Amino acid sequence: MTKVAIIGGSGYTGYELLRLLAGHEKVEVCAITSRQFKGTSIEDEFPSLKGFYEGRIFIDANDYTSIDADIFFLCLPHSAGMEAVKTLINAGKKVIDLSADFRIKDPAIYEEWYTKHTAKELIAEAVYGLPELYREKIRTARLIANPGCYPTSVVLGLLPLLKDNLIDTNSIIIDSKSGSSGAGRTPGKELNFVEESLNFKAYKVGEHRHTPEIEQELSAIAKTSLNVSFTPHLLPVSRGILSTIYANLHGTNSTEELLKVSSEFYDGEPFIRILSSGKLPELDDVRGTNFCDIGLKVDARTGRVIVISAIDNLTKGASGAAIQNMNLMVGFDEEEGLLTQVVSV
Ligand SMILES: NC(=O)c1ccc[n+]([C@@H]2O[C@H](COP(=O)([O-])OP(=O)(O)OC[C@H]3O[C@@H](n4cnc5c(N)ncnc54)[C@H](OP(=O)(O)O)[C@@H]3O)[C@@H](O)[C@H]2O)c1
Structure with a gap:
């Protein structure tokens, strides 16, 4: 089992990761963070997930490296996770960042459109997580910049x-x-x-x-x-x-x-x-x-x-793509956990 953590798990992309990973056979979600919902049951906050995360609660953590996980999905607003990404990468963890922080290769362009970048040293190594373009680089990446929707x-x-x-x-x-x-x-x-x-x-x-x-x-x-x-x-x-x-x-x-x-x-x-x-x-x-x-x-x-x-x-535009990237990084079947039922009516 690969242990994953969802940082910012109470938002929409966090919910979508929880929904999809409930059907992933090879992954254990070992931590789901939220500041506002700390101590709240996952199933109470997201009733559609009842039966999948029994007894699990949102936790808050100042230091994410204290979480025993191999892969960290960061579902935070842009810039809120920059420092955490640095700390996690330095601690030998793999990170899939759903924000825009590591997508833009030119830091000056990032700062023109977003805000000051405080982890510029990691931008060059981050791999833009679009498997249809960068599949081979994703397989060996430590840091994925998950694409925007x-x-x-x-x-x-x-x-x-x-x-x-x-x-x-x-x-x-x-x-x-x-x-x-x-x-x-x-x-x-x-x-x-x-x-x-x-x-x-x-x-x-x-x-x-x-x-x-x-x-x-x-x-x-x-x-x-x-x-x-x-x-x-x-x-x-x-x-x-x-x-x-x-x-x-x-x-x-x-x-x-x-x-x-x-x-x-x-x-x-x-x-x-x-x-x-x-x-x-x-x-x-x-x-x-x-x-x-x-x-x-x-x-x-x-x-x-x-x-x-x-x-x-929320799926191919965020959390589904993040899981596709994780599958490639770990060496799982790329489709694992993603063959969800289509609902058209
Ligand atoms: N929504 C989409 O369709 C979509 C698609 C692609 C990419 N993205 C990107 O994915 C990221 C997450 O989007 P989302 O739609 O899931 O956002 P969201 O619904 O607003 O959720 C944000 C999450 O981050 C936590 N959070 C907010 N500020 C924080 C801070 N300063 N420190 C720690 N935790 C904080 C929130 O929980 P607490 O406040 O309780 O801690 C919540 O769990 C964003 O960067 C977004 O641009 C979103």
């Missing part, structure tokens, strides 16, 4: 087309819609029921913090520095991200040709599903799963391709 949906959608140099790298426009769990469990005014239900709106237009992460990864794939226009929207649903991505084509490829490129690129990938011509992804089809569904259509009239990808922000 929007970047996951965008990078997976464009990866095959960029690799094959089929689209104009200066023409990418991304229109993403996310369910409200993407903002975490502590509600802000704009996330209360009255203001969010039956509503739909754009936010942080041209200034969302996931923009530099998207640009970093797409630039690395394209082998040229590129910028994107990225507009996120808030959907009145609890989970899910649907990204609609527009790009100019270099040539006159057909929908079928581009679907073939994507299918061949992702052949053998356990969690990528390329939909057939005429079919488009829907949030219902990925809810609670680690799948990323991708569909696309060529608009011959404008010379553009429109790629649509759907993920569950």
Whole structure:
């Protein structure tokens, strides 16, 4: 059994780890932390987990190295875990950090979009935890920078087309819609029921913090520095991200040709599903799963391709990906604990 700890286990990504790891045969969750819920039963706080974490409570810990675990999932807001990551790595532990702290390779860009970085020495060694791009590096990593939810949906959608140099790298426009769990469990005014239900709106237009992460990864794939226009929207649903991505084509490829490129690129990938011509992804089809569904259509009239990808922000966009990364780091079957039942109605 591999012993894992969930630091910040009372939030949404912490809940999702608990939900998925309840079905993981080779992992023992040995500590779940929360300051607010210290001493509270896991099953009382998350009734849907009743029967899976009997007698287990949230603990608080000042020094995470006192926890007897091999792998630490850090589910904390950005910057809250930077010092802990340093301490854990120095103590010989492996860390999967779900925050943005180690995703951005250039510390100056991180500090421009987020805040001061106090563990810069670890940024270079951190591996961006997208198995479809960095599987071999993930296997031997000590520190995983688990990707952001929007970047996951965008990078997976464009990866095959960029690799094959089929689209104009200066023409990418991304229109993403996310369910409200993407903002975490502590509600802000704009996330209360009255203001969010039956509503739909754009936010942080041209200034969302996931923009530099998207640009970093797409630039690395394209082998040229590129910028994107990225507009996120808030959907009145609890989970899910649907990204609609527009790009100019270099040539006159057909929908079928581009679907073939994507299918061949992702052949053998356990969690990528390329939909057939005429079919488009829907949030219902990925809810609670680690799948990323991708569909696309060529608009011959404008010379553009429109790629649509759907993920569950808490699963492939966060905790499912974190478990996929852990499976690779430990040498388990990559799909272990992630073959959850799809629920579409
Ligand atoms: N939600 C998503 O869809 C998603 C997707 C990808 C990545 N992420 C990233 O994953 C991380 C966690 O997101 P989340 O949605 O789970 O957030 P969340 O629901 O707000 O949960 C945050 C957790 O961190 C703990 N915490 C907060 N401040 C802390 C501090 N200063 N020191 C120690 N513990 C602290 C909270 O518990 P206590 O306050 O009780 O200690 C809670 O357990 C964030 O960095 C987020 O950007 C989220």
